[in-house]
Amino acid sequence: MTPVSVPPVSYFVQQLPTQPAVAQDPAFAPDADEDDEVAYPTLAAAVAAQDAASDDEQLRCLAGAIYFEARGEPLSGQLAVAEVILNRANSGRFAKSACGVVTQPGQFSFVRGGRIPDVAENARWRTAMAVAKVAMNDDWDSDASKALYFNAGRSPSRSLVRVASIGNHTFYR
Template identity: 65%
Template sequence: MPAASTAIQLALPAQVPAIAPAAPATAPVADTTTATVTPAQVEEQIAYPTLAAAVADQSIRSDAGEDLRCLAGAIYFEARGEPLSGQLAVAEVILNRTRSHRFGGSACEVITQKGQFSFVRGGRMPAAPSNDDWRTAMAVAKVALKDAWESDAANALYFNHRRAGHANGVRVASIGNHVFYR
């Protein structure tokens, strides 16, 4: 979930406007020139004005971990044409399943569990191409793993395509072409 910050100015790409909260006229100004800030404090204080800004701020390394790649693969194959909020919601379902331990203990175990995702064949995910949609999926996966943005499907454990009809469970959200349930 985004946290409020007044100590750090986030540098966003030029296409994403920064939105800074207005400070009261009588607010004291802190001298930050001598303050020591640890990397953990920086991570805690970063707030994003939009999900697009959070996604745009993610660097993608070629040596990404297996769970990040699995999560990005699921986002890519399940939701690459969906809005960013829908892609994040798909990631949230997978992470919720991981936390529940009923579906597997890692994102890769959840995704490759038999019969859960139609793109998985023989317990393996297909290779994703190196394109803009893949880079977006990797960035959304990083946002989800960092819990850097609140998803509309925060409590969902299931989702299906809107055309598949209603699934059992309580409807949590409908985003793009997917419906999310818990």
């Protein structure tokens, strides 16, 4: 048997479409009707199946946070950052939207004057947008699905419970 060379996941993520896809790839859900929930075999497949274009403000805020906080992290780490933001928006203890959570004073160091900086729409931005869509659609379960906080390299308050450690981030509730 001859070994088969398979490109790394990063190859597939970089191939994200810049224009909306015309139809869902039937390989992901061969017997699915358009109303059926689509199940993906991997997080990379879920990300790759997303089109990267969107004018949705909440999605763009979430993608901005993923981009600035976790663009160098594995997809699971990027998804976990998105989960924290969405969990905060749903918790009743933070702002009620992704944009509100991200731009809330003192929460994210990349936010300047209540604004998320502009981003050049490159491969990492398209990945961030796709991960944001996966998170908003709840298309993949994250190891940090119950987290409200995360950090990179700093010790949190002892009152927080560690949920997961992914890449360079640790997630807490």
